[in-house]
Amino acid sequence: MEPAALQLPSWAQVSEKRRAHIARVTALLDRWAAEMSLTSGEAQAWHDAGRLHDALRDAPEAELRQMVRGTAFADSPAGVLHGPAAAARLEREGETRTGVLLAVRWHTVGNAAWDQTGRALFMADFLEPGRGFLRHDRGFLSSLLPRDFDGVFRQVVRMRLEWTLREGKPLFPESIVLWNSVSGA
Numbered sequence: 128m129e130p131a132a133l134q135l136p137s138w139a140q141v142s143e144k145r146r147a148h149i150a151r152v153t154a155l156l157d158r159w160a161a162e163m164s165l166t167s168g169e170a171q172a173w174h175d176a177g178r179l180h181d182a183l184r185d186a187p188e189a190e191l192r193q194m195v196r197g198t199a200f201a202d203s204p205a206g207v208l209h210g211p212a213a214a215a216r217l218e219r220e221g222e223t224r225t226g227v228l229l230a231v232r233w234h235t236v237g238n239a240a241w242d243q244t245g246r247a248l249f250m251a252d253f254l255e256p257g258r259g260f261l262r263h264d265r266g267f268l269s270s271l272l273p274r275d276f277d278g279v280f281r282q283v284v285r286m287r288l289e290w291t292l293r294e295g296k297p298l299f300p301e302s303i304v305l306w307n308s309v310s311g312a
């Protein structure tokens with residue numbers, strides 16, 4: 128979790144606090160990848176998804192809206208624009224790994240079409256140790272993940288949906304489809 132080792136793109140717009148979050152998410156993905164003995168290509172995809180997912184998290188809303196114009200996110204709430212905006216920018220810069228692009232684009236909402244990279248990023252974003260809530264439960268899930276990737280993913284999807292409902296926030300259709308795809312129903 129060395130902040131100096133974290134290479135953000137030149138176009139990133141992140142506060143110091145955000146940069147620390149990105150570093151923790153990326154470190155967690157690196158740790159899981161090592162514990163799960165992923166291939167170097169898979170491990171690199173996980174690392175890059177973590178490193179890049181919030182690269183535009185602190186960019187102005189107007190700028191983000193401009194970047195997602197003409198896409199499915201054109202009318203989305205402000206809080207979900209940074210993922211698709213970063214994915215669009217990455218594509219323009221030549222990123223071709225579908226798993227990385229899907230992971231970054233949908234990391235706030237969730238998407239049932241995710242491969243392991245998208246699923247791992249979704250979990251790392253939620254389970255990273257800097258968040259203050261449910262420390263014990265999240266730490267447990269994080270340590271369990273290399274042995275039970277699918278089980279922990281299901282649990283994280285459920286916890287995030289529960290939080291959204293408790294806060295009285297609307298659910299995205301893609302989040303519901305994701306839950307139905309892992310709920311075993």
Ligand SMILES: [Fe+2]
Pocket residue numbers: 148152180181252
């Ligand atoms: Fe994040």
